[in-house]
Amino acid sequence: MMKRVGVIGGGQLAWMMAAGARKLGLQLLVQTPNPTDPAVAIASATVFAPVDDATATAKLASQCDVITFENEFVDLPALSQIAAARFYPTLDSLKPLLDKLDQRQFLQRIGVPTPRFLAVEGEDGEFRHTVLQFGLPAVLKARRHGYDGQGTFILQHPESDLPKAAPNQWLLEEFIPFECELAVMAARSIDGEVVIYPTVETQQEQQVCRRVYVTAFAPAITAQVEAIARRILDALNYVGVIGIEFFLDRDGNVLVNELAPRTHNSGHYSLDACVTSQFEQQLRAVCGLSLGSPQLISTGAVMVNLLGYETSSSDYAEKRQRLSQFPQAHVYWYGKTSRPGRKLGHVTVLLNDNQDRMEAEAIAQAIEQHWYGSPQVG
Missing domain, CATH: 3.30.470.20 (ATP-grasp fold, B domain)
Known part of the structure; x- marks a missing residue:
């Protein structure tokens, strides 16, 4: 049985693993940037580094039997170069999920119902034209690193202020009038x-x-x-x-x-x-x-x-x-x-x-x- 679990991320989600780790007789080792992050208090050892620092993850891997994730803000290509690391979920499992466009396309491929979506490309006027052609109201999402409403915009009217966007940064989705x-x-x-x-x-x-x-x-x-x-x-x-x-x-x-x-x-x-x-x-x-x-x-x-x-x-x-x-x-x-x-x-x-x-x-x-x-x- 694997006994030493590395966790990439040291926020409250890693902190709340503590009781389960004690019950199962596991040690938790954490990679996180700051000494004040919640999981530092419960970790057997800590590698202080950003969660997307693959060099730090290689160091973590040398001390662990398996590595899991508290968040998805990782550098997947860099992690794939750490030959000695065992990741669960596997990097192949994570690959279709980290970019919201990839995630939508994956769900579409396997026949799971989702809102209508479109990758928004182009700048300024072209960007606005694409949004209006798609139809309002709509939801505009940053394709990476969005959480708790960050990087998400509800577009209600043609005169809505649209964030400036470089090509391929945004995902446009149908607004669902949900129950x-x-x-x-x-x-x-x-x-x-x-x-x-x-x-x-x-x-x-x-x-x-x-x-x-x-x-x-x-x-x-x-x-x-x-x-x-x-x-x-x-x-x-x-x-x-x-x-x-x-x-x-x-x-x-x-x-x-x-x-x-x-x-x-x-x-x-x-x-x-x-x-x-x-x-x-x-x-x-x-x-x-x-x-x-x-x-x-x-x-x-x-x-x-x-x-x-x-x-x-x-x-x-x-x-x-x-x-x-x-x-x-x-x-x-x-x-x-x-x-x-x-x-x-x-x-x-x-x-x-x-x-x-x-x-x-x-x-x-x-x-x-x-x-x-x-x-x-x-």
């Missing part, structure tokens, strides 16, 4: 075993996830989600955990929005609400262990992100203490300095048999009122 946004975490082992977590609803504000509801969906919807997840995992020959975000349109059809080849914000609830968290599952998959059960241990759950609403070094201890007093609440604090919109932590509240979706929404509202006060961020 809601869904997500699912799924995992595949080295041996091809697949487990799929519950389908959840995610709610975004200013294109940043604010809350996740783990409540039941119609079987026809979950069947679509799970079939798509299996098709993606098998087509990629994927090893590890993947996050898949969806739109549910007004006709009950599911379309893939984006793929995240790693653990994901929409699966944080699994730390407390599932038999096996997404973080332990990632370690199980990449270390060649049998996968754990993704089943819920409660009726459902609601997860609320704690976003920064000021620039501050405060640890908000009093507010966190009040949140921890909510019944069945689990508070996670990432140890970051605050700035507006930054994910500083999250709260998961487990639901019981007497609590339905309306009750979950009331719990989320109460958490946000405690955290942000009035007015709320967003």
